[in-house]
Amino acid sequence: MSTKAPSAPAQVQTSSPQWLQALLLLAPAGIWLALLLVIPTLLIFQLSLVPDIKPGDIVNPSGLDNYLRIFQPDVLKVIGRSLLFAIGTTLLCLLMGFPVAYWIALLSPKRWRNLLLLAFVLPLWTSSLLRSYAWISILRPTGVLNTLLTSLHLPTLDLLNRSPAVLIGMTYSLLPYMVLILYASLEKLDRRFLEAAADLGATPPQAFWKVTVPQTLPGIAAGSLLVFITGLGDFINPELLGGTSSMTAARLIYNQFLGATQNWGFGSALSMVLILAVSLAIALLIKYGDKNASSL
Amino acid sequence: MNHMADFLTRSLHASRSRRRFLQTSIAGLSSMALSSCGWTLAKVQTDQVRRGAADELHIYTWSNYVDQDLIDAFRSQTGIKVISDVFDSNEMMLATFQAGKAGTYSIIYPSDYKVSQMVQLGYLSELDHSRLDGLRNILPRFQQSVHDPGNRFSVPVSWGTTGLIYNSEKLTEPPTDWDYLWKHKDKLTRRLTLMDDFREVMGATLRSLGYSYNATDPQQIKQAYEKLQELKPAITTFTTDAWRDQLLAGDLTIAMGYSADAVNVMNQNPKLKYVIPASGTSLWSDTMVIPKTAPNPEAAYAWMDFMLEPDVAARVTERLFFATPNEAAFNQLPDNLKNNVTLFPPHNLLDRSETLAPLDKPILELYEKYWTKLTSS
Numbered sequence: 001m002s003t004k005a006p007s008a009p010a011q012v013q014t015s016s017p018q019w020l021q022a023l024l025l026l027a028p029a030g031i032w033l034a035l036l037l038v039i040p041t042l043l044i045f046q047l048s049l050v051p052d053i054k055p056g057d058i059v060n061p062s063g064l065d066n067y068l069r070i071f072q073p074d075v076l077k078v079i080g081r082s083l084l085f086a087i088g089t090t091l092l093c094l095l096m097g098f099p100v101a102y103w104i105a106l107l108s109p110k111r112w113r114n115l116l117l118l119a120f121v122l123p124l125w126t127s128s129l130l131r132s133y134a135w136i137s138i139l140r141p142t143g144v145l146n147t148l149l150t151s152l153h154l155p156t157l158d159l160l161n162r163s164p165a166v167l168i169g170m171t172y173s174l175l176p177y178m179v180l181i182l183y184a185s186l187e188k189l190d191r192r193f194l195e196a197a198a199d200l201g202a203t204p205p206q207a208f209w210k211v212t213v214p215q216t217l218p219g220i221a222a223g224s225l226l227v228f229i230t231g232l233g234d235f236i237n238p239e240l241l242g243g244t245s246s247m248t249a250a251r252l253i254y255n256q257f258l259g260a261t262q263n264w265g266f267g268s269a270l271s272m273v274l275i276l277a278v279s280l281a282i283a284l285l286i287k288y289g290d291k292n293a294s295s296l
Numbered sequence: 297m298n299h300m301a302d303f304l305t306r307s308l309h310a311s312r313s314r315r316r317f318l319q320t321s322i323a324g325l326s327s328m329a330l331s332s333c334g335w336t337l338a339k340v341q342t343d344q345v346r347r348g349a350a351d352e353l354h355i356y357t358w359s360n361y362v363d364q365d366l367i368d369a370f371r372s373q374t375g376i377k378v379i380s381d382v383f384d385s386n387e388m389m390l391a392t393f394q395a396g397k398a399g400t401y402s403i404i405y406p407s408d409y410k411v412s413q414m415v416q417l418g419y420l421s422e423l424d425h426s427r428l429d430g431l432r433n434i435l436p437r438f439q440q441s442v443h444d445p446g447n448r449f450s451v452p453v454s455w456g457t458t459g460l461i462y463n464s465e466k467l468t469e470p471p472t473d474w475d476y477l478w479k480h481k482d483k484l485t486r487r488l489t490l491m492d493d494f495r496e497v498m499g500a501t502l503r504s505l506g507y508s509y510n511a512t513d514p515q516q517i518k519q520a521y522e523k524l525q526e527l528k529p530a531i532t533t534f535t536t537d538a539w540r541d542q543l544l545a546g547d548l549t550i551a552m553g554y555s556a557d558a559v560n561v562m563n564q565n566p567k568l569k570y571v572i573p574a575s576g577t578s579l580w581s582d583t584m585v586i587p588k589t590a591p592n593p594e595a596a597y598a599w600m601d602f603m604l605e606p607d608v609a610a611r612v613t614e615r616l617f618f619a620t621p622n623e624a625a626f627n628q629l630p631d632n633l634k635n636n637v638t639l640f641p642p643h644n645l646l647d648r649s650e651t652l653a654p655l656d657k658p659i660l661e662l663y664e665k666y667w668t669k670l671t672s673s
Binding site: 052054056057074075077158160242243244252257261262264 | 335336340385387388390391392394395486492493494528531532533542545546547661664668669671673
């Protein structure tokens with residue numbers, strides 16, 4: 001193959017026009033996307049226009065009833081809660097992830113760096129379901145955490161089946177992504193700027209806020225948006241760690257399809273809203289995110 | 297854990313099932329053929345049946361109904377290999393069935409009210425009673441059920457009640473009725489779970505108000521919703537089976553659950569007790585059905601016939617602890633199981649209980665509306 005390579009482009013250009021070449025190269029991915037993304041999304045959109053549809057019913061789009069239902073106080077509350085969980089998780093990941101990424105990228109011994117990163121990503125190799133179950137056994141009223149607190153003569157915490165447990169689980173699941181992206185961004189940091197700042201009399205905190213943070217802003221944006229997007233659609237953590245007051249949009253959608261209350265039309269309308277919200281976040285990510293970091 | 301195992305098995309069998317996947321997707325696409333007034337959502341094409349391997353039987357069942365011993369016994373008797381998939385709610389079973397798995401299973405285990413719905417949708421094949429000799433061993437109560445009189449479409453395989461499972465060490469005054477939960481809600485706060493099933497939970501609340509499990513009066517349903525809203529701060533979570541570990545670990549005081557699950561946890565911890573609320577409860581039964589789309593109906597009949605054998609039914613009851621509706625099997629049981637009031641409650645309690653009846657669409661939607669309100673707020 002490699003020996004023939006130099007002569008190949010000339011041959012292709014003479015034998016086929018450029019548009020055909022582009023078509024051939026893009027067709028497999030295009031067909032894939034059309035079949036598995038575009039058509040299903042259009043079907044979901046069509047279903048979202050049929051009120052109270054269940055399997056076996058005729059799909060006969062008749063209006064925006066399902067979308068109007070989203071504006072009911074209960075449903076708005078659920079969407080608001082999803083947003084709060086996603087934003088809370090993003091802030092927690094940023095607060096905890098930045099120091100870690102900073103330390104690995106700038107302060108840790110160079111030969112340990114890859115190993116440290118690997119150690120941080122290691123939990124991602126296990127099933128997310130398994131990780132949520134692990135948190136159940138830690139946070140249970142008589143679980144690992146409370147056993148520890150009792151032995152230290154501290155008051156126990158009742159976290160499981162409440163919002164804090166959901167936030168803990170989501171933050172734990174998404175932290176590695178944040179750290180990876182921030183690391184990629186911090187690693188490229190031009191240290192000569194920091195030296196120049198110090199030369200010109202900036203204290204280390206000043207240099208951090210005026211040099212390090214602005215330079216890694218695209219990385220921060222990329223990491224935050226990725227965590228936010230994934231958090232918004234998270235199903236497992238709210239389902240397993242949440243209780244009677246932690247219904248989220250993803251859980252509500254699940255209930256409309258596979259749960260007790262089946263209403264595929266309303267579920268589809270909710271899905272469309274979630275798809276729109278996530279698309280908007282991805283558009284922001286492409287516009288403001290760190291190109292190199294987000295391709296990680 | 298099940299999900300993981302499920303995923304692994306699926307990946308391992310990926311190559312073998314690719315052909316089936318293609319067939320299914322082509323069938324799926326053709327079922328979406330557009331007509332003038334739109335298409336039918338997730339249409340199950342009962343007129344197109346794909347034949348499967350003669351020595352393989354795919355069954356779709358609840359998690360605790362089939363074990364390896366049973367599968368091995370069936371194989372040594374008939375030479376048919378059983379592959380079982382499990383579901384944890386009737387709704388999930390039906391949705392999976394409709395969303396493309398219709399041609400996979402030859403035996404499914406729906407509960408009573410789901411049988412009538414599946415019959416209405418035209419999914420089930422009428423049973424040939426001449427091939428099911430053991431049917432005459434079924435107790436008359438289960439031969440003449442509301443959901444399927446005369447067992448035309450379904451064979452009852454197990455039955456039970458819904459009740460309260462409590463930790464007798466933590467309660468000085470044991471619960472006797474549904475109302476106990478409301479009276480002691482302060483003491484039970486965050487130590488109580490109810491089922492993730494709106495018919496059961498709304499039904500129990502309706503019953504505690506003196507109404508029927510199958511109430512159709514919108515005022516009564518609203519009253520039940522308001523009463524549940526009062527109890528909500530005390531409820532840890534709505535779950536149909538995750539309460540088992542938490543109750544065993546001592547994290548919960550009371551859980552609402554099925555008698556079959558209660559027997560299982562009581563065997564592990566004798567301090568746990570089961571009570572059927574005095575004002576009555578829901579009486580459920582799980583059945584075996586053969587869908588019209590069954591790839592291997594011969595093997596399905598063989599399985600039903602096998603499960604109806606008194607010997608087999610009795611051994612399964614001893615091993616997996618679910619109440620058998622098979623009279624001949626019941627007579628074979630050891631006395632300690634026969635006298636187990638959790639499995640086989642006294643008749644006066646059963647007479648006060650109800651089976652969940654199918655509801656008309658507008659009423660069902662009302663229940664669903666209140667349930668979504670309750671679980672979303």
